[in-house]
Amino acid sequence: MSKKVLGIAGILGFLLTWELIPRLGIIEARFLPPASDVIAALAGYVPLTAFWGAVSETLLAWFLGLTAAVALAVVLGFVVGSSPFLRRCTNSTVEFLRPIPSVALIPLAVLLFGVKIQSSLMLIIYASFWQVFIQVLYGVADVDNVAMQTARSYGLKTAARVRHVVFPTALPYLMTGVRLAASVALILAITAELVIGSPGLGREIALAQSGGAISGMYALILTTGLIGVVINLLMRLVERRTLSWHSSIRSEVIV
């Protein structure tokens, strides 16, 4: 209970500090408008369809990119992960491609797709794919030998073994990967819109900044943060739901 009160006090204290810094003239209000102005600007955005249009563009790119990346990573991860031969072959290539920063692909995306949603998707898919793929590889490699041999001696076919032995083992890893990928995908969606100018919140931020609508820019940034918080909460909820049977979640509930 007191933890909640302290948390709310922390938020209020932060807003108060933010309000006071420009009011006392430590930073000019021209560059950092007081919190009340920004919240008023955000409230002004809420009834506008253009604002919700930008939010939905961003979320659409986020969702499509994340789904495609997860689907691709799961399929490839299970195929590569379940064959030691493929794992050894691909190891060096994966270790080389994975650390390549996705922003390195920005110029290529612009050249290929211009300022369309495909540019955002290309960056999002590349960045989130590795997060999930690596986790799935770890997960598939983690399968208990005894469980696998038991399944084999009970005569389970390959499909059934994947469904009942490999998949449950890899699921916690997969969910960790998806949770990481979800926040990475949001970062890349906003980045692509900000730098390339594909439609969405990021482009609105760049426009507001160059148009001198400073309170509006801060309001939009606040929005991206709120979207980020919601996505984090949602992903944690999904993880909890899908892994309710797993000991890591069950032990959390008991304690």
Next chain:
Amino acid sequence: MRIAKGLLYALGLPALLVLAWWAGTTGAKNFFVPTPGALVSTFTDTWFGNRILTDVLPSLGRLFVGVLSAIILGILAGLLIGSVRWLRALTEPVLEFFRAVPPPVLVPVLMLLMCITDGMKVAVIISGCIWPVLLNTIEGVRAIDGVLSDSARTYGISGWARVRYLVLPSAGPQVMAGVRQCLSIGLILMVISEMFASSSGLGFTIVQFQRSFAVPEMWSGIVILGLIGVAMSLIFQFTERHILRWYHGLREVENAA
């Protein structure tokens, strides 16, 4: 024999991929994709000259300063917040929010506040990289084993010795996980801050190539960013293995048992 086999596994697929790329581009004249030979020669022409002094090294310098300050600040603040219970409860929601803000949106903000200077680019890197380190350190400090903590107290270990011998080692694995995230975010932010507002640096140069349709040069820029990413991850792995030697050893023993 064993080494040859390992080498074959490590190089087989990359060799096949390069071969496919070569076969795919040599016949057809594709504007967007240069041939491997052209890329290599452009790469050496473009980057091994003046440019390494004017663009590459300053970028890397900013990245290094930014990431290092973010790590130090993050660990210090994390130790403080993690060990004081009420401070943790007070700051938790605000920090959760800051972590959720996608770091690239900080570029326009800091551009306003600090103008376009080297300091601003370093500030962008710090303000984006600090969150994973900070939050992981808080989490690591919070999760110190109760028995260890009580034993340290019973033996009268307090102050700096407690931080040095109890808190830092037990939070170490978590902190390193944060540092790993921080490195890749730092590289991304270095490139973005230069793409947005700069007249020099790697990000600026690559965007310049793309705008003037110098496609092989642009590809060589992508390659150099990739190489920097790979080098950073190798350095990190080496350092992590060195710092967390005891931890990996412990894990091996536990797994063997």
